[in-house]
Amino acid sequence: MHVFIMVAGVFTGAQVWEETAARLVAAGSTVHAVPLTGVDPARSAHPGHVGLETHIEDVIAAIDAVDATSGQEIVLVGHDYGIHPVLGAADRRAERIARVVYLDCGMPQNGVPALAAVPDQVLRAQLAERAEAGEREGVLAPPGLDEWGRWGSTADLDEVTLKRLTDLAAPQPLGTLLEPLRLTGAVAAVPVSGVLCARNGASIDLVQRLVDFGDPALAALTEPQVSFFELPTGHWPMLSGPAALADVLLRAAAGEGHRLRPAGDGAPAPAHLRPFPLDVPELPRDRQGHVDLYVPDGDGPRPAVVFVHGGPVPAGARPSPREWPALVGYARLAAAEGMIGATLDHRLHDLSDYDRAAADIAAGVELVRADARVDADRIALWFFSGGGLLTTDWLARPPAWLRCLAASYPVLAPLPAWGLAGSRFHPARAVEQAGPLPVVLLRAGREAPEIAATVDAFVTAADDCAAQLELIDVPNGFHGFETLNAPEETIPALRQAMRSVVTHLTR
Structure with missing residues (x-):
């Protein structure tokens, strides 16, 4: 027998759990949806008296109300903000x-x-400014009907359900967001399960990729007591799929779920460290700051192709992206075509780092152009994966020396959970300003749906403005297809894309 103690996210109270709770009860479990002080009508309070500690006490009270001698196992469920008071308790x-x-x-x-x-x-920046100004006892107004997307994907919420979410929403006391979480470390011994909502931008595959980068901070996610589940819905599964969520919670309580593979220790090589599928010349690298050049023999100057990795990639990842086999393979392939291939490292270590990464790329491109072996008037940029958002500046203001822009399995609009809706990094909006700049887009046929949707939006926008877009499809390609798919499935597309880029550089 399990007792589920459930804590809702920002602006939402106990009522959002009704359908999920009913299904858990029907399966024989006990459910307590915790009413949070200052948010739920059942526990009203002056906002100035409500902080994270208040909500931690609310959850502790629910735990203490369970008879310790009943033999029932307590499972705490925290959604969104709710994980903070859950962990504190x-x-x-x-x-x-x-x-x-x-x-x-x-x-x-x-x-x-x-x-x-x-x-x-x-x-987040606006709230930080309010906190610095001493405003810590107010409230944050709940989103309007059309504003929930700023807090997560509303995928699978129909109009009636979204209106219900809006009607139930309550102001969030600022203290609950500004008060630091204090942990002794005791909670580290408690088994955990993560439930990821794919249409909000999270997936088990994504988390595994992050673990594979070797970030020590994520090593704990591979412990035997940690399991994962994935739901193909948006950020509010208790409303968009209560039956599926209840099933996952029951399975989590039973200790089921997917276990992540530890990085290294005899595990298969992660995707980013697998070999490039084409035989390319073993040219040495020439390191220039945060850029590596691969220069073919012969006289110059020559056009250059700069390859821009995706991310976020943890700061401590080793080897760094410019040394990954696929990126080096692309650069050497460009050199085999008579171009100078260049890889670079940029500091996209977190979703908040896109501005810094954009500056790193601009500086790296200037390093390449300043090299005497490079024809500074003939440069192509080639982006990958999450680096796709970094195409924005080059599409919006393409310099005369940029002869081509290419992208492989790119993310071409911020995903809902990334918090970048108000940023400048929206390639689909920028493409209308690209003018005659040729764009070569390699599209993965088996791309994650949430990423594929951003590519579709970009292609539609490019068609609407008659941009010079060339699409190259890898029908069975996965995200990162160079090292994940069989070579015979990817090599034709890689060769076609490189030929197109070289053609644009040498006209």
């Missing part, structure tokens, strides 16, 4: 908790307030 009652379920949320750390998890970066 679990840390103080670790011996009572059988499992913590992270429902489409981040991984809060000791000493960090929930403000750090607010997805919209513009709004």
